[in-house]
Amino acid sequence: MQKFFSNKKLIILMLIIIVTFGLLAVSVNIKDKKSTPPVIQQVGNDTVSIVGGIFAYPTNAVKNASSEFSDLYNTYTENRRLKSKIGELAQNQAKLKVVQEENKKLKDELKLNATLTDYTFVNASVLSRSPSSWQSYLTINRGQTSGLKKNMPVMSGKGLIGRIIEVNKISSKVELISTDNELNDKFASEIQSDNKNVTGIVSKYDSDSGDLVMENVTSTKDVKKGQKVITSGLGGLTPRGLYIGKVSAIKKDNYGMTNSVYITPAAELRNFTVVTVIKSSVSGEE
Amino acid sequence: MDVKTRKITGQVIFVLLALYLDGLMKWAFLNNMNTGEVMLIPQLMLMVLVMLSMRISDRRQLITYGIVFGLIYDSYYFGMIGLYTVLLPLAMVGVDHYKFLFVKANMGYEISIYFLALTFMQSGIYILERLLQQTKVDTMDFITFTLGPTLLWNMIVFFILYIPLANLSDWLVKYRRDK
Numbered sequence: 001m002q003k004f005f006s007n008k009k010l011i012i013l014m015l016i017i018i019v020t021f022g023l024l025a026v027s028v029n030i031k032d033k034k035s036t037p038p039v040i041q042q043v044g045n046d047t048v049s050i051v052g053g054i055f056a057y058p059t060n061a062v063k064n065a066s067s068e069f070s071d072l073y074n075t076y077t078e079n080r081r082l083k084s085k086i087g088e089l090a091q092n093q094a095k096l097k098v099v100q101e102e103n104k105k106l107k108d109e110l111k112l113n114a115t116l117t118d119y120t121f122v123n124a125s126v127l128s129r130s131p132s133s134w135q136s137y138l139t140i141n142r143g144q145t146s147g148l149k150k151n152m153p154v155m156s157g158k159g160l161i162g163r164i165i166e167v168n169k170i171s172s173k174v175e176l177i178s179t180d181n182e183l184n185d186k187f188a189s190e191i192q193s194d195n196k197n198v199t200g201i202v203s204k205y206d207s208d209s210g211d212l213v214m215e216n217v218t219s220t221k222d223v224k225k226g227q228k229v230i231t232s233g234l235g236g237l238t239p240r241g242l243y244i245g246k247v248s249a250i251k252k253d254n255y256g257m258t259n260s261v262y263i264t265p266a267a268e269l270r271n272f273t274v275v276t277v278i279k280s281s282v283s284g285e286e
Numbered sequence: 287m288d289v290k291t292r293k294i295t296g297q298v299i300f301v302l303l304a305l306y307l308d309g310l311m312k313w314a315f316l317n318n319m320n321t322g323e324v325m326l327i328p329q330l331m332l333m334v335l336v337m338l339s340m341r342i343s344d345r346r347q348l349i350t351y352g353i354v355f356g357l358i359y360d361s362y363y364f365g366m367i368g369l370y371t372v373l374l375p376l377a378m379v380g381v382d383h384y385k386f387l388f389v390k391a392n393m394g395y396e397i398s399i400y401f402l403a404l405t406f407m408q409s410g411i412y413i414l415e416r417l418l419q420q421t422k423v424d425t426m427d428f429i430t431f432t433l434g435p436t437l438l439w440n441m442i443v444f445f446i447l448y449i450p451l452a453n454l455s456d457w458l459v460k461y462r463r464d465k
Contacts, residue, residue, distance in 0.1 A: 016372060020414070023368035028418055031365050041361050048362045055306045059314050128309030130363040132411075133325040133432045134421040137365065139309070166365050173365055207323045 031166065035150045042168040046143070049127055049171035053141055056127040060273040067271040114281035116233035116240040122146050122277045127171070136176040138162075140275060143170045148277055151237050153187070155276045159243045159266030160187070160231065164277065174275065177212060177265065178205050189214060189244055190232040191261065193222040199232050200261065202244065211248055214261040220250050229263050239280040289461045296458045297338060301355055304330040309363060316439075323431045326439045329404055331355065332377075333444055336400045337451055339378045340385055341459040352378045366420075373410045377403045393448050400444055401437065408433050 030037060037045070071078075107115070124142035142148055144167050152164045154174045166173040177187075187202040191214075200217035214229065227247045233240025249262040287295075311328040335355070339348050352375030359370040381399055388395045412428050415421045423432070 016376070020368050020372045023371065024366060024414060024418055027360075027366040027368060028420070037361075037365075041367075044358070044361055048358060051302075052306055052309070052362075055310055056313075059310045063314055126313065128306070128363075129313035131308040131312045131327050131329070132364060133327060134415055134423070135364055137363070138313075139362070 036144070036167055045168045046170050049139060049141065049168075052127045052139070056125070060125060063271075063273055116280075116282055118281035119239040120279045120281065122148065122279065123274055124172075124277060125274050126272070134179075136179045137165065138174040138176065138275070140172055140174055140277075141170065142277065143168045143172050145170055146277075147279060148172055149237065149279075152280075153231070153238045153242060153278045155242060155278060156267045156272040156274075158268065159245060161267045161275065163187075177202070178207070178210075187238060187244070188232045188234040189229055191217075191223055191247060192228045192230065193224070195222055197232075198223055199234070202229075202263065204260075206262065209248075209262070210265075211262040212245065212265055214263055215258065217259050217261055220259040220261065223247060223250060223261060225249065229261075233280075237280050239278060239282070242278065293458055293461055297351075300454065300458060301331060301334050301338070301351065304334040305355065305359060305362075323427070324435050325432045327408070327432070327436045328443070329407070329436070329440050330443070331359065332374075332403060332407060333400060333440065333447075334451065334455070335374065335378060336381055336403050337396065337455045338459065339381045340396060340399070341455055343382075345379065345382055348378045348382055349375045352376075369411050369414055370407075373407055377406055380406070393452075396448070396452070397441065397444055401441065404437060404440055405433070408436060 036042065122142055124140040124146075127139040127141055129139075130137040140154075148164060148167050150164055150167055153160060154162050154164060160177065162174045162176040162179075164172050165175040189200060189202045191198040191200070198218055198220070200214040202212050202214045204213035204215065205211075206213055217223075225247055229244045229247060231238050231240060231242040231244065243266055245263040245265040245267075247261055248264040251260050251262060252258070253260055307330050308328050311330070316326045316328060335351065338351070342348055353371060356370035356372070356374035357367065359374075360367045364370075381403060385399075412421075412423075412432070416423075
């Protein structure tokens with residue numbers, strides 16, 4: 001025993017191992033279970049993110065400019081396609097307005113305050129992305145002071161991109177749906193088919209094809225390629241009706257037991273600098 | 287402010303700049319989010335710290351740098367503490383311990399030391415994350431799709447940035463002790 005304690009290198013090695021696993025276990029537990037990280041960590045992250053904003057501003061400007069430049073290439077074909085849709089859109093907008101008003105009146109009569117489809121939103125700009133292979137996190141410049149909470153869904157212009165995983169006072173981290181993670185990252189969703197809506201859970205990401213995989217699907221009889229997939233609003237802080245993407249394929253799993261629906265995500269997950277955090281008006285369990 | 291404090295402030299700003307550039311590089315043009323399994327991870331901060339630890343002889347200062355910047359990196363980018371916080375000081379002490387073998391620092395030596403440090407960091411992070419079930423990627427996939435491309439990308443960046451970075455870190459470390 002005397003000899004063991006005289007061996008300085010061995011003790012240092014032992015201490016390093018204990019400290020590493022202690023720190024990691026505690027911080028992973030806090031990340032998974034608590035709604036916010038400890039105050040010191042929050043303050044640290046916020047300070048770093050404030051300075052980071054200074055660097056992110058020019059980067060985002062360049063990013064915007066470059067994506068506008070690439071847009072310029074296909075302007076002509078896009079314009080032709082869009083022209084044909086404009087007439088349809090105006091008609092739909094008018095119809096939507098009438099329906100929304102009617103819906104509001106009916107809700108008032110039924111004394112319904114908020115349903116699953118009601119939400120408010122907060123816009124935030126992206127500060128950076130984690131230089132890590134397995135934590136696909138974005139840092140955004142809004143936090144608790146803007147009313148953000150853990151697990152709120154996040155959209156880019158076109159569709160769902162992920163979910164908030166950590167909130168600090170004035171910054172937060174968003175986990176992208178492209179993360180290959182067992183524990184988090186599940187969205188209750190539904191496919192809008194002709195007769196009846198089919199529900200399931202978007203739970204995996206296929207990195208080969210870049211598709212999202214929807215599992216626990218009730219029945220794939222009516223599901224066809226090209227149908228739209230939205231969030232179903234069942235469970236948690238996600239409201240109903242957020243657009244996820246379109247059905248691209250239906251496959252059996254390895255054992256031939258259940259069907260998985262492959263979804264091409266609507267959000268491009270690349271060319272955006274601003275995201276929208278969705279706050280559901282009906283608060284689920286915390 | 288005396289020269290030493292000024293030089294240390296300069297070193298800290300230098301490393302912080304590299305820390306932010308890591309995230310911004312990943313965000314601006316290495317974010318293959320939709321398809322492809324290949325992961326390129328920019329590691330400019332490690333590059334800068336390896337260069338500094340080749341030149342700074344005070345080991346206590348190196349360990350402090352490693353722990354402080356490791357903590358910031360872990361908390362800001364990973365959301366869990368203990369990856370860079372532990373591995374970064376270890377890598378820097380390792381560089382400090384074996385640098386006496388090289389008579390004169392030149393590009394060949396520094397690039398191979400950076401190569402070893404990068405491999406050590408990435409493998410260490412992979413092993414720790416695998417143990418804590420933060421990832422399910424198997425070892426072959428890690429080597430092919432993450433470690434290989436990351437090493438390649440960072441070697442190229444090192445090659446391009448070597449002369450300015452080496453001169454800057456020379457200037458930031460060396461000073462004459464005169465009043």
